[in-house]
Amino acid sequence: MKQKLISSVQIILLLALTTVGLTGQSYPGKPKIIRCRSLEKETFSCWWKPGSDGGLPTNYTLFYTKDSEEKTYECPDYQTSGPNSCYFDKNHTNPWTTYNITVMATNEIGSNTSDPQYVDVTSIVQPDAPVIVSLEAKTSASIMSLWAKWSPPPLADVSSNSHVYHYELRLKPKEKEEWETISVGVQTQYKVIRLHAGVKYVVQVRCMLDLGEWSEWSSEKCIQIPNGQSPPEKPTIIKCRSPEKETFTCWWKPGSDGGYPTNYTLLYSKEGEEQIYECPDYRTAGPNSCYFDKKHTSFWTIYNITVRATNEMGSNISDPHYVDVTYIVQPDPPVNVTLELKKPINRKPYLVLTWSPPPLADVRSGWLTLEYELRLKPEEGEEWETIFVGQQTQYKMFSLNPGKKYIVQIHCKPDHHGSWSEWSSEKYIQIPTDFRAKDMVVWIVVGVLSSLICLIMSWTMVLKGYRMIAFILPPVPGPKIKGIDTHLLERGKSEELLSALGCHGFPPTSDCEELLIEYLEVEDSEDQQLMPSHENGHPTKNAKMIRKETDSDSGRGSCDSPSLLSDKCRETRALPSTVQTQDVREVQENKGGKRSWETQGIASEQKTLLNNESTKSSTWPAAPLPNNQPSMFAYHSTVDAHKIILSTPNVNIASVLMGNEEKHQSQYHITETVHDNTEERREDNLHSKTDQTTVLVKQNRPNDKSPFLNPKLMDYVEVHKVRQDEEPAVLLKHKENSGKTEKYTVTGNSKEYTKVSTVVDHNILVLMPDSRTQHTSVSQEPAVQTPENLHQGQAEKNMSYCLTVPGECKSETSGSEYMDPSSFMPSFK
Amino acid sequence: CHTSGMLTPNGKEYAQKIPREELTHLILKLLQAWKEPLSHFNQYIEHHQELPDDSLSKAKQISNMVHELKTGVEKSMGIISNALNGMASSEAAGLSISNEANMMSDSDFIHCFRRDSNKVQSYLKILKCRIMPENSC
Numbered sequence: 027m028k029q030k031l032i033s034s035v036q037i038i039l040l041l042a043l044t045t046v047g048l049t050g051q052s053y054p055g056k057p058k059i060i061r062c063r064s065l066e067k068e069t070f071s072c073w074w075k076p077g078s079d080g081g082l083p084t085n086y087t088l089f090y091t092k093d094s095e096e097k098t099y100e101c102p103d104y105q106t107s108g109p110n111s112c113y114f115d116k117n118h119t120n121p122w123t124t125y126n127i128t129v130m131a132t133n134e135i136g137s138n139t140s141d142p143q144y145v146d147v148t149s150i151v152q153p154d155a156p157v158i159v160s161l162e163a164k165t166s167a168s169i170m171s172l173w174a175k176w177s178p179p180p181l182a183d184v185s186s187n188s189h190v191y192h193y194e195l196r197l198k199p200k201e202k203e204e205w206e207t208i209s210v211g212v213q214t215q216y217k218v219i220r221l222h223a224g225v226k227y228v229v230q231v232r233c234m235l236d237l238g239e240w241s242e243w244s245s246e247k248c249i250q251i252p253n254g255q256s257p258p259e260k261p262t263i264i265k266c267r268s269p270e271k272e273t274f275t276c277w278w279k280p281g282s283d284g285g286y287p288t289n290y291t292l293l294y295s296k297e298g299e300e301q302i303y304e305c306p307d308y309r310t311a312g313p314n315s316c317y318f319d320k321k322h323t324s325f326w327t328i329y330n331i332t333v334r335a336t337n338e339m340g341s342n343i344s345d346p347h348y349v350d351v352t353y354i355v356q357p358d359p360p361v362n363v364t365l366e367l368k369k370p371i372n373r374k375p376y377l378v379l380t381w382s383p384p385p386l387a388d389v390r391s392g393w394l395t396l397e398y399e400l401r402l403k404p405e406e407g408e409e410w411e412t413i414f415v416g417q418q419t420q421y422k423m424f425s426l427n428p429g430k431k432y433i434v435q436i437h438c439k440p441d442h443h444g445s446w447s448e449w450s451s452e453k454y455i456q457i458p459t460d461f462r463a464k465d466m467v468v469w470i471v472v473g474v475l476s477s478l479i480c481l482i483m484s485w486t487m488v489l490k491g492y493r494m495i496a497f498i499l500p501p502v503p504g505p506k507i508k509g510i511d512t513h514l515l516e517r518g519k520s521e522e523l524l525s526a527l528g529c530h531g532f533p534p535t536s537d538c539e540e541l542l543i544e545y546l547e548v549e550d551s552e553d554q555q556l557m558p559s560h561e562n563g564h565p566t567k568n569a570k571m572i573r574k575e576t577d578s579d580s581g582r583g584s585c586d587s588p589s590l591l592s593d594k595c596r597e598t599r600a601l602p603s604t605v606q607t608q609d610v611r612e613v614q615e616n617k618g619g620k621r622s623w624e625t626q627g628i629a630s631e632q633k634t635l636l637n638n639e640s641t642k643s644s645t646w647p648a649a650p651l652p653n654n655q656p657s658m659f660a661y662h663s664t665v666d667a668h669k670i671i672l673s674t675p676n677v678n679i680a681s682v683l684m685g686n687e688e689k690h691q692s693q694y695h696i697t698e699t700v701h702d703n704t705e706e707r708r709e710d711n712l713h714s715k716t717d718q719t720t721v722l723v724k725q726n727r728p729n730d731k732s733p734f735l736n737p738k739l740m741d742y743v744e745v746h747k748v749r750q751d752e753e754p755a756v757l758l759k760h761k762e763n764s765g766k767t768e769k770y771t772v773t774g775n776s777k778e779y780t781k782v783s784t785v786v787d788h789n790i791l792v793l794m795p796d797s798r799t800q801h802t803s804v805s806q807e808p809a810v811q812t813p814e815n816l817h818q819g820q821a822e823k824n825m826s827y828c829l830t831v832p833g834e835c836k837s838e839t840s841g842s843e844y845m846d847p848s849s850f851m852p853s854f855k
Numbered sequence: 856c857h858t859s860g861m862l863t864p865n866g867k868e869y870a871q872k873i874p875r876e877e878l879t880h881l882i883l884k885l886l887q888a889w890k891e892p893l894s895h896f897n898q899y900i901e902h903h904q905e906l907p908d909d910s911l912s913k914a915k916q917i918s919n920m921v922h923e924l925k926t927g928v929e930k931s932m933g934i935i936s937n938a939l940n941g942m943a944s945s946e947a948a949g950l951s952i953s954n955e956a957n958m959m960s961d962s963d964f965i966h967c968f969r970r971d972s973n974k975v976q977s978y979l980k981i982l983k984c985r986i987m988p989e990n991s992c
Contacts, residue, residue, distance in 0.1 A: 270865055298859070325865045325977075327969050352973055390992050392984030393867045393977065417991055443973065 051081040055803075057129040059143040064151045066181060066189055067235065068116050071107035074129045074140065082133040088112045093124040099703025121147045151238025153191060154179030156214075156231050161249040163221075169282075170251055172197075172218040176231045179241060194240070200226045200248060226250045229673070257340030258288040261333045263347040270386040271355045271394045274318050275311040278344065286337035294317040297328040325352050334507040355444035357396060358384035360419075360436045363453045377455065380420040381436050384447070394508040401449070402434040410435075417441070431461040540654040856967030857959065858888050863974060870981050879932040881952070882978050885971050886925035893918040896964060921972075 064070035076086060088101035101112035112127075125145040131138045156617040157180070162173040178191050193210040197218060210216050221227065227250075230243040259281025268274035280290060292305035305316035315613020316331075327353070333344040350724040365727075369375040379400065397417055401410040404427075415421050415436075426432060439446045460584045863881055864870040870878070898915055959967065983992035 075876065320866070320868070323866065326863070326974055327865060350970075352970075388867065390988070391867065391871060392980035392982075393870070395980060442976065631963050 051133070051135050054078060054080040054084045054131035054133050054138050056084075056138045057086060057131045057140045059127060060146045061127055062127065062150050064119070064147050065153055065179075065326060067119075067121055067147060067151050067238070069119050070145070070147055071113045072127055072145070073107065073111045073144070076110060077138065078132060079131070080133050080135060082135060084133045086110065087130050088127060090125045090127040093126065096342055099732070121145060123147075148237055151235055152187075153233055153238070153241045154181075155241045155244040156193065156233045158229065158231055158244055159214075160231055160246045161247055163249060163251050165256065165282075166654070169219065170221045170223055171809045172219065172221055172227065172229075172249060172251070174229055174231070175215040177214060179233060189235055189236060193231055193233050195229065195231050196243070197227050197229045200228050205230075216421070221251050223251050258282065258335040258337050258342050260342045261290060261335045261344045263333055265345055266331070266347070266349045266354050268323070268351050268355045269358055270384075271351070271390065272320050272388070273323050274349075274351050274354060274388075275315055276305075276318075276331055276349070277315045280314060280335060281342065283441060286339060288335045288337040290314065291336070292331060293334060294329050294331040296324060296330070322349055323768040326350065353443045355440045357387050357395070357438050357440065357444070357447045358392070358436050359447045359450040359451070360384060360398065361407065363434070363436060363450055365453065365455055367403055367458065370811065373457075374424065377423040377426060377457070378420060379423060379434060379436075379453075379480075381450070382419060383438065387438075397441050398436055398438045399446075400434060400436040402432050402455075405431040405433055405454075417758070426455070426457050428457045431456050453597050536698060619635065622779075694784065700718060711723050856894070856963070856970065858885060858967065858971055861885070861888070867981075870978060875982060875985060876932075878978050878982055879928065882928055882975050882982075883925060883932075885965060886921055886928065889921055889968065890925070891962065892959070892968075893921060924975070960972050 057074045057076050059072055059074045062070055063074035066167075072088065074088070076084065089098050090101070091098050099118075101114075102118050103113040103115060104111065106113035106115075125147070127143045127145055129140040131140075156176045156178055158174065158176045160173075160175045162175075162400040174195060176193070178189075190212055192212060193214065193216075194207060195210050195216055195218075196205040196207040198205045199222070208216065208218070226248055229247045229249065230245070232241045232243045234240045241431050261278050261280045263276060263278040266274055266276035278290070278291065278292070280288065292308075293302050294305070295302045303322075306319060306322050307314070307317040310317040327350065329349040331347045331349060335344075352392045360381040360383055362380075364380050366378045366380070367375055368378055381398070383389050383396050389396060389397060395417060398415040398419065400421060402417055402423075403410045413421070434453045434455055435449040435451075437447045437449045478488060569590070704788060863879070863882065863885075864873055873881075893914075897918055900911055900914060
C-alpha cells in the first residue's frame with residue numbers, strides 16, 4: 027500500500043515537474059517594492075518582494091532616478107539592510123528630492139520590472155523604537171510613583187545622533203486591556219503617578235522625529251507597584267508662639283504617613299527635669315498643633331519638645347525643639363483703632379490716632395510691655411511710611427495733606443524678646459479740606475490786585491503805545507550819510523539826489539551841448555565884465571544845472587578842480603577882490619548885449635539843489651571864445667558858494683566872490699547864485715543856453731559868511747567848452763598869470779572837463795573828462811604855474827567853501843574823483 | 856546657671872502673688888548674684904581680647920548698668936527693710952563667688968545672664984505697675 031502510494035505520488039510529482047519543465051522557464055515575475063523607510067532622514071532603505079523567479083536564478087537590481095534628472099542610478103548597497111533591500115547611505119540620500127525607484131528582476135530568459143515607487147525621503151521617516159532602560163517604583167508621602175527611563179533608538183551611525191526625538195509612553199495594568207498613553211516630550215524619563223498599589227503594570231515607549239511617523243512601540247516592560255506600607259516619615263515642628271506671654275502653642279508638619287493612618291504625639295520635657303510630658307491639648311489650636319495653657323507654661327525654662335508619628339508599621343520621632351517661652355512672644359495686633367480730628371483754636375487742626383493693645387495682652391500689670399509702630403500711606407501711594415510710636419497708644423498727625431485719603435495700620439511687639447504682631451486692619455483717613463476764610467480773602471485780594479494792574483497796563487499801552495514802545499525799544503537809528511537824503515531817494519529824483527551828493531551833471535542832459543556857458547568874471551577893479559553868452563542863437567533856456575560829474579566834487583570838488591576860464595575872459599580881467607553886487611549889475615547892464623551869463627543853475631533846480639544843501643558845481647558860462655562861438659566853459663566851483671549865497675537871503679544876485687587881497691590874481695571866483703524869486707528876470711536874462719554854470723567860490727574866512735573869495739588861494743581852471751565840433755578847449759586861468767589863459771584843446775565833442783585827475787610836473791594839470799557825460803579825452807593843462815597852489819587852492823577852496831557855508835559843509839558828498847575831500851575834513855574841525 | 860537654685864516665680868500669677876518686698880528682695884538678690892561673675896567676665900575678655908572692641912565696651916557697660924540698677928533699686932526700695940536686704944545680699948554674694956559661677960562657660964554665662972536680666976526686668980515692671988499704676992500700665 028505504502029509503496030503504491032508513494033509511487034503514485036512520485037508519478038504525480040513527475041508529471042507536475044514535467045509539466046513545469048514542458049512549460050519551461052519563463053522570465054521572472056514582477057518584483058514589488060514593499061516599503062521604503064528612513065530612520066533619521068539621512069539614510070533610507072527600501073525593501074522589495076520578489077515575484078516568481080521563473081525557475082531560474084534571478085538577479086535583482088534596483089534602479090532609481092531623482093526627480094528632474096534623467097540619469098538612472100543603481101542601488102549603492104544591497105547588503106546593509108538585508109536581503110532584497112537597498113540601503114541608501116548619507117551620500118546617496120537627498121531629503122529634498124523625490125526618488126523614482128524600480129526593481130528589476132533578471133534571469134536568463136528575461137527580466138521584469140516592478141512598478142515604480144516614488145519616494146520622498148521626508149515622508150518615510152520612521153525611527154526605530156527606543157529602549158526602556160529602567161522602571162522604578164517610589165513611594166513618598168503615601169503617594170506611589172513610577173519612574174520610567176529609556177534611551178533613544180540605536181542608530182547604525184552613532185555619530186549622527188543629534189536628533190531630537192519626541193517620546194510617548196503607555197502603560198496599563200497587566201491584566202487590563204486599555205492602554206493609558208502619555209505624551210512625554212523630549213525627555214527620556216518620566217514619572218507616573220496615580221498608580222494603584224499592589225498592581226503590576228506594563229510599560230512601553232515609542233518615539234518620533236519632528237516629521238515622519240511614530241516608531242514602533244518598544245518591547246514591554248513590567249513593574250510591580252508595592253503596597254506602600256512603611257513607617258511614617260519624621261514630622262517637623264514648625265513653630266511655637268505665645269500671644270500674651272502666658273500660654274503658647276506649637277505646630278508641626280507631618281511627613282508622609284507611609285500608607286497608614288498615623289498618630290502624632292507631642293512630648294516635651296522641661297529644663298532640669300527628667301520627666302516627659304505629653305501635650306495637654308491637641309485641639310484648641312487646630313490640627314497638628316499643641317496648646318500649652320497657663321498651668322503648663324513656665325517661663326525662664328527651656329522646653330524640649332518633640333513630635334512622634336506612629337502608624338502600624340512603626341513610628342518616627344521628630345527632631346527636638348527647644349523653646350523658652352519668654353522669647354517666643356508674638357502678640358495680636360492692636361485693636362480699637364480710632365481717629366479723631368482736633369481743631370484747636372488758632373492752630374491747624376490735626377488728627378489723633380488712638381488704639382488699644384490686644385485684648386489678651388496684660389499690659390496693666392506690667393507683665394507684658396508692648397511697643398507700637400504704625401504705618402500709613404496715601405490711598406494711591408505705593409510705599410508705606412513707618413513711624414515708631416513707642417509705648418503710647420495714641421499718635422498725633424500734623425503733616426497730612428488736606429483732602430487726601432490715607433490708609434493707616436498699627437502693629438505691636440513686646441519691648442524685649444519678641445516678634446512683631448500682624449498689622450491691624452486697614453483704617454482709612456479722610457482729611458477734610460481746610461477751607462479757611464483767611465486764605466480765601468488773601469486769594470481774592472491778590473486776584474483783584476493783579477487784574478487791576480493788568481487793566482492799567484493795557485490801558486497805558488493803548489494810549490501811549492507808541493511812546494512806550496519807543497521808550498522801551500528805541501528805534502534803531504539808520505545810517506546818516508551826509509548828502510544823502512532818504513527822502514530824495516524815496517522820491518526818486520535822481521538828479522536832485524545826485525546833486526545833493528554833489529554829483530553834477532548826471533544823468534547828463536542831452537542838450538548840454540547846446541548850452542553855452544558863460545562865465546562871469548569879477549575883478550577887483552570892478553572891471554567887471556560879463557561874458558557875453560552866445561545865447562543869441564540859443565533859445566533861452568532855463569538854465570539847468572548841468573552837473574558835471576567832474577564837478578561833482580560838489581562843493582569841494584569843484585573847489586579843487588581848476589576852472590578854466592577862457593583866455594579872453596581871463597586876460598583882460600583882474601579878479602576883483604570883492605564881490606560886488608555892482609558886478610552883477612554890471613552884468614546886468616552888460617547884458618544888453620548878447621552877453622549873457624549864465625547863472626549857474628539859475629534854474630530852480632539849482633536853487634532847489636542849493637536849498638538841499640548840496641554842493642553843486644555850476645558852470646559858468648565861459649568867456650566867449652574868440653571865435654565867438656558859444657562855448658561852454660565849465661569850471662568847477664564849489665556850489666557851496668551857491669549855497670552861501672542862497673542861504674543868505676539878502677543875496678539876490680549871483681555874486682562873484684573874490685578874494686580881496688590880491689588883485690593881481692588871476693583867479694576868478696565867481697559864484698553866482700540866483701534866487702528864483704528875485705532873479706527871475708535876471709535869470710531869464712542870464713540864462714543862456716548853457717545850462718551849466720559853475721560857480722567857483724572860495725572863501726578863506728570861516729567867519730565871514732559873505733561870499734568872499736580869497737584870491738590868493740583861489741585859482742580856478744575853467745574848462746572852456748567849445749561848442750562846435752572842434753575840440754573843446756580847456757582854458758586855464760592861472761593864478762599869477764592874470765590874463766593868461768591857456769587853452770587846451772580837448773578831444774572829443776562837447777566834453778566837459780570838470781575834474782583834475784593829476785598834476786604832472788608841477789605844471790601840468792591833467793584834467794579828466796566827466797565820465798558821465800562820456801567825455802573821454804583828458805586834457806592836460808600845460809604849465810599851470812602853481813599847481814600846488816592849485817591843489818592847495820582846491821583844497822582851500824574846499825575848505826573855504828566848507829567854512830563859509832554855514833553848517834552846510836558837504837565836503838565829500840560829491841563823487842570827486844580826483845580829490846578826496848575827506849582828507850580835508852579834519853582840518854575843518 | 857548659678858542662680859538656678861534661687862526660687863523665683865516663673866509665671867505671671869506667681870509673680871503677682873508675691874508681696875512687694877519679697878519681689879524686691881528677689882530682684883536685689885539676682886542683681887547681687889551677678890556682680891562678681893560680671894567683673895570676672897570683664898577681666899576675662901579684657902585679657903583675651905578675642906572679641907571686638909565694641910563688645911568689650913558693651914560688656915563693661917552692662918556690668919555698670921547692673922550695678923547702677925542694683926543701687927537704684929536699693930535706694931528706691933531700700934527703706935523697706937534693711938535686714939532682709941542684708942541677708943539676701945550675703946546669700947547672693949555667696950552665690951556670686953561660688954564655684955559654679957566661676958565654672959560657667961562663656962555661652963552659659965551669656966545665656967544665664969540674659970535670662971536673669973529678663974527676670975529682673977519683668978519683676979521690676981510688675982513692681983512698677985503695682986506701685987504706680989497710672990504710668991502706662
